[in-house]
Amino acid sequence: MTRPRSRVGPQSLDGGHPLDVDRLLDDPATGIIVCCGSGGVGKTTTSAALALRAAERGRTVVVLTIDPARRLAQSMGIEVLDNTPRPVAGVSTTASGGSLDAMMLDMKRTFDEVVESQASPEKAQQILRNPFYIALSSSFAGTQEYMAMEKLGQIHADARRDGTYDLIVVDTPPSRSALDFLDAPERLSSFLDGRFIRLLLAPAKGPARLMSAGLGMVTNALTKVLGAQVLRDMQTFVAAFDTLFGGFRQRAQKTFELLQADGTAFLVVAAPEPDALREAAYFVERLGEDDMPVAGLVVNRASPEQHGDITAEEAMAAAQRLRKDGADSLTAGLLRLHADHMRMVERETLLRHRFEAAHPQVPIAVVPALAGDVHDLAGLRQVGALLAGERPT
Amino acid sequence: MPSRDFPQVRLHIVTGKGGTGKSTVAAGLALGLASTGTHVLLCEVEGRQGIARMFDVEPLPYAERRIATGLPGADGGRGGIVHALHVDPESALLEYLSMYYKLGRAGKALDRFGVVEFATTIAPGVRDVLLTGKVYEATKRNARNKHAITYDAVVLDAPPTGRIAQFLGVNQELAGLARMGPIKNQADSVTSLFRSGRTAVHLVTVLEEMPVQETADGIAQLRAHDLPVGGVIVNQVRPRDLGEKDLVAVRAGKLTKRKLAADLNRVGLTGSAELVLGLFTEACDHAERRALEDAQRGLVAGLDVPTYELPRLVGGVDLGGLYELAGLLREQGLA
Structure with a gap:
């Protein structure tokens, strides 16, 4: 586990180095790309754009999205939840020989499928009908994260067996914290074989009741707070689930290893805002600690760089002079906009440089903001080109 | 002085799509509401310590800390006092148990057996009930919490729009643990406050397609659950130097x-x-872009709720920026 980590060295004078997106996508060794980052930074769009670009460059790709905007989902043909990858129409792969499938995650269904595949039919039915299970599988804050990783594991295993895909692009859930999807599997599995479960199982197992003097007190307290019925449901669930625990832990462990493997690349997505970049920095560090390979940072929706070599101050001064002259207000307005824009660019560049100073080993792709929203393949193609560093001339 | 547009409201819940700046708006609203002699509490529940960062103070504990003086009134009177509270589910659970169940030593045993971790991270729905329960307690102080400050207004920096109905505990389809047993009574009294005229749920958006769509969906969902929709705050509006x-x-x-x-x-x-x-x-x-913004502005206007606009702050949001937003919200009547 103690693979040497790249040393954080002094800041190079010209900042970081650009992320070569096409090389990442074209490299046959890249098998999984995970897009992560805090909410509202454009993870879903980035994942879809990367997947489309990879497919049109010849990879056989599947993209696993969590919660795409309705129109984007419609244009990709995945607005129906059926938890199975479906081919995306309209991808131009005739020349390249690639293909693109997409699916949207249904977390409850994924959980049900895991239970069905692991337990005997009667036992599975017993679990699926248990009120505690129903609540757990549809509302536990970590279920979505856990199931995203579970589905990734499944697709990866299938792809390896049947040769269906050579690249899987994964979007991560809009969590409270970008780290939740790394922590959730561990949390769920540590819960499943933790002390609390043994406590719940204790009454069913006789002698274990003597495990601790505190036990009676705890059971009483739980009954008080949760009510006897809830406690009974939980005990039934845990008893039925008992034999599956080992499996869950193993699967969580396997997915974790898959994420650490060489074929996996993490792209941290951020907006050029202090909060999003702070979260991104934290994420990069955390991934490093867990030996997960960070391929780069994507800074979305950046203010486009400006032509012309005047400063914001010069632009404002010129705007004022024009107004004094009583001249055309349009040009004055444009100069003021230009000044505002320059200040934005300056601020975003500063934020990015700070990130680079702390993480010089992380290559960066900057995606200029588009004027409109992205909701079709043409838009995704455009984002993909910008990700790869192509700029409209 | 209470909110001009929402004089009856004591609990302002601020939600919005990720990246629209809901925490900034919540902070600005708290400063704006705290006019002379008014005590305001600003709560956060997502464990981010965003308030501490915005107000440039040490990370907040599970206790009400005085963090700022509100925006002075037009008459030059001093602003009221803004307190802040970072609600974490573990502390809320232990406080709840000691307040309502007098558990004493059993509370510690619960922790030892991993019950606290279970209840606050895994047990479905319980986490949200604990978080909202504390906000409820701060809004409707009663005799159980002696010596506590009584606030004229509470502003909650709530989870994002996509999770808001579930967070406020009204999503019956996701019948969590909190929908059964004694904790249900707690959840029910919280829900009745949320549904009353003393609460308003404000939504923050920016003039882009997805956030506006999510705002429209959020309003429909809130209305379907009888939750009182407050205003829509359009944030980060671009400069309009061209007529x-x-x-x-x-x-x-x-x-x-x-x-x-x-x-x-x-x-x-x-x-x-x-x-x-x-x-x-x-x-x-x-x-x-302006054409796209105008189209989205038209959609927001069609939502049939009061709307407010805040500019994009070029220099980023610092404490001065928060007061600027507070002033604008007061001018427009939300605060």
Whole structure:
């Protein structure tokens, strides 16, 4: 586990180095790309754009999205939840020989499928009908994260067996914290074989009741707070689930290893805002600690760089002079906009440089903001080109 | 002085899509509501310590800390006091148990057996009930919490729009643990406060398609659950240095590079063909964005709720910026 980590060295004078997106996508060794980052930074769009670009460059790709905007989902043909990858129409792969499938995650269904595949039919039915299970599988804050990783594991295993895909692009859930999807599997599995479960199982197992003097007190307290019925449901669930625990832990462990493997690349997505970049920095560090390979940072929706070599101050001064002259207000307005824009660019560049100073080993792709929203393949193609560093001339 | 547009409201819940700046708006609203003699509590529940960062103070504990003085009134009177509270589910659970169940030693045993971790991270729905329960307690202080400050207004920086109905505990389909057993009573009294006229749920958006769509969906969902929708705060509005007439001219192709160059020449910015091209491109781009913004603004207006607009702060959001937003919210009547 103690693979040497790249040393954080002094800041190079010209900042970081650009992320070569096409090389990442074209490299046959890249098998999984995970897009992560805090909410509202454009993870879903980035994942879809990367997947489309990879497919049109010849990879056989599947993209696993969590919660795409309705129109984007419609244009990709995945607005129906059926938890199975479906081919995306309209991808131009005739020349390249690639293909693109997409699916949207249904977390409850994924959980049900895991239970069905692991337990005997009667036992599975017993679990699926248990009120505690129903609540757990549809509302536990970590279920979505856990199931995203579970589905990734499944697709990866299938792809390896049947040769269906050579690249899987994964979007991560809009969590409270970008780290939740790394922590959730561990949390769920540590819960499943933790002390609390043994406590719940204790009454069913006789002698274990003597495990601790505190036990009676705890059971009483739980009954008080949760009510006897809830406690009974939980005990039934845990008893039925008992034999599956080992499996869950193993699967969580396997997915974790898959994420650490060489074929996996993490792209941290951020907006050029202090909060999003702070979260991104934290994420990069955390991934490093867990030996997960960070391929780069994507800074979305950046203010486009400006032509012309005047400063914001010069632009404002010129705007004022024009107004004094009583001249055309349009040009004055444009100069003021230009000044505002320059200040934005300056601020975003500063934020990015700070990130680079702390993480010089992380290559960066900057995606200029588009004027409109992205909701079709043409838009995704455009984002993909910008990700790869192509700029409209 | 309470909110001008929402005089009956004591609990302001602020939600919005990720990245729209809901925490900033919540903070600005708290400062704006805290006029002379008014005590305001600003709560956060997502464990981010965003309040501490915005107000540049040490990370907040599970205790009400005085963090700022509100925006002074127009009459020059001193602003009221803003306290902040970072609600974490573990502390809320232990406080709840000691307040209502007198568990004493059993509370510690619960922790030892991993019950606290279970209840706050895994047990479905319980986490949200604990978080909202504390906000409820702060809004409707009773005799159980002696010596506590009584607030004139509570502002909650709530989870994002996509999770808000579930967070507020009204999503019956996701019948969590909190829908059964004794904890249900707690959840029910919290829900009845949320549904009352003393609460308003405000939604923050930016003028882009997805956030506006999510706002519309959020409002429909809140209404379907009988939760009181407050206002929509349109945040990060672009500068509007070009008037409608100018925008029409740009879109109609009436802006020419030659004209631009002549104007620039007049004020001594001579010779830069690149600058002319840059400004020209910017003009077309700006006109396109403004058209998109106007279309989204039209959709927001059609939502049939009071709307408020806040500008994009070029320098980023610092404490001064928060007061600026507070002033704008007060001018427009939300605070």
